[in-house]
Amino acid sequence: MSAAPRSIDCREAVERLYEYLDQELTPEVRAEVEHHLRSCAGCFRHFDFERAFLRFLEARARGRGAGPEVKQRILRELFGPEEA
Amino acid sequence: MTPTTEERRRQFEAEALPHLDAVYRYAHTLAGDPTQAEDLTQETMLKALRAWHQFERGSNARAWLLTILRNTFINEYRRRQHQGETVDLAGLEPYHVFREVQEVDPEGRFFANIVDDEVLRAIGALPEEFREVVWLSDVEGFPYAEVARLLEVPIGTVKSRLFRARHALQQRLYDYAVEMGYVKRRAS
Ligand SMILES: [Zn+2]
Numbered sequence: 001m002s003a004a005p006r007s008i009d010c011r012e013a014v015e016r017l018y019e020y021l022d023q024e025l026t027p028e029v030r031a032e033v034e035h036h037l038r039s040c041a042g043c044f045r046h047f048d049f050e051r052a053f054l055r056f057l058e059a060r061a062r063g064r065g066a067g068p069e070v071k072q073r074i075l076r077e078l079f080g081p082e083e084a
Numbered sequence: 085m086t087p088t089t090e091e092r093r094r095q096f097e098a099e100a101l102p103h104l105d106a107v108y109r110y111a112h113t114l115a116g117d118p119t120q121a122e123d124l125t126q127e128t129m130l131k132a133l134r135a136w137h138q139f140e141r142g143s144n145a146r147a148w149l150l151t152i153l154r155n156t157f158i159n160e161y162r163r164r165q166h167q168g169e170t171v172d173l174a175g176l177e178p179y180h181v182f183r184e185v186q187e188v189d190p191e192g193r194f195f196a197n198i199v200d201d202e203v204l205r206a207i208g209a210l211p212e213e214f215r216e217v218v219w220l221s222d223v224e225g226f227p228y229a230e231v232a233r234l235l236e237v238p239i240g241t242v243k244s245r246l247f248r249a250r251h252a253l254q255q256r257l258y259d260y261a262v263e264m265g266y267v268k269r270r271a272s
Contacts, residue, residue, distance in 0.1 A: 014179070018247060022221070024228055045190045049182050053254055054222060056195040060203035061223040066108035066125065074104065074126050076135055079093065 005031040012036075013043050021051055098135050103146045104129070106224060110150055113219045114157045116208060124161060128153040147226065151234055154216075173208050175253045181258045184270050194267035198257055206256045214249035221246055 005028070013036040019025050020033045037044045066074070094106035109126055132139075139148055153230070185192065207215055213235075219230045228246075232239045239258050262269045 018250070022228065032171075045152060045186065046179065046182050049186070049192050051192055052192040053195060053250075056192070057203065057218075057222050057250075057253065058220075058225070058257060060198070060200045061219070062109070063200045064109055064112060064204060065105035066122070070108065070122050070125075073122070074129055076128050078129055082264070 005035040007031050008036050010036075010040060010080060013040070016061065017047060017050060017072070048052055091137050092133075092138065095141075096133055099139075099141075099145045100129070100132055100136070100149060105151050107148050107149050107153055109223065110153055110219060111157070113211075113215060115161055115209065120161065121197040124153065124157060127156055127160075133158065140262065143231060144230070147230055147234060150220070150224075151246070154234065158183075166259040171211070171252055171256065172250050173214060173248045176255065177250060178247075180251070180252065181254045185267060186257065187270065193258070194261045194269050197264070198261060202260060206253050206260075208247055209256070214245050214252070217242055218249040218253065221237070222250070 013033055016025060016029065016033050020030065025033065037047060086161060104125070109123055111128070112118065113122040115121050115124055124142045128149060132149055135152070139145065182190075185194070210218065217231060220226045220234060221228070226234070228239050228242050231242045235242070235263060258267070261267045
């Protein structure tokens, strides 16, 4: 078992907010942030809000794919008319 | 069709074609309109098919395709690109929106009312270097290191651009939500 995570304050936790949500932290720092979130309702809510925003952003923006006609045209261009 | 051509085509269909939507989405984000997005997508996929022997099997095909796309855009399209509105990213107060809504809607439920088009407009209004970072990270889900490689900038630049781009988007979409009555502006 590793030692208990270092204690960090709200400022330090929020500085790590995006790296935390983006899963870019080392396990130790991640544990520090999580330790703080368990004991700080304010940061917990803030992190939750930012996570909700990022999920919303992704869901809305991914909707714009190439339509079926566009795909057909591109495939035809790539492999010839047999694909159509 | 020679066996090598057939083999190449099979590989391309299995490994590159599943990313056609991602290529098109990014093309649309860069070029700003569907006609150019289609041309750019087509050109990218053609180049990729021709260069398929250079693709390192087992590496990230989506990142490879988006790199080809980006180079094509920079070399052949950027000059023609219509410059629309761009937002000013200076002077954004960190996490301003959360502070505004934490009493009335801390879970950000108002976001659910905002439609796709409004979000895409907001992303489209970002300056190009911010638009790209937010797209690759938040829509395509690439880790910082991959975004940095794709854009040929340091990871620190990815982080700072991402920070500002997310704040700018949040502010704009919040203002829109207030205007539409999806959330009440905090009384000051
Ligand atoms: Zn805190």
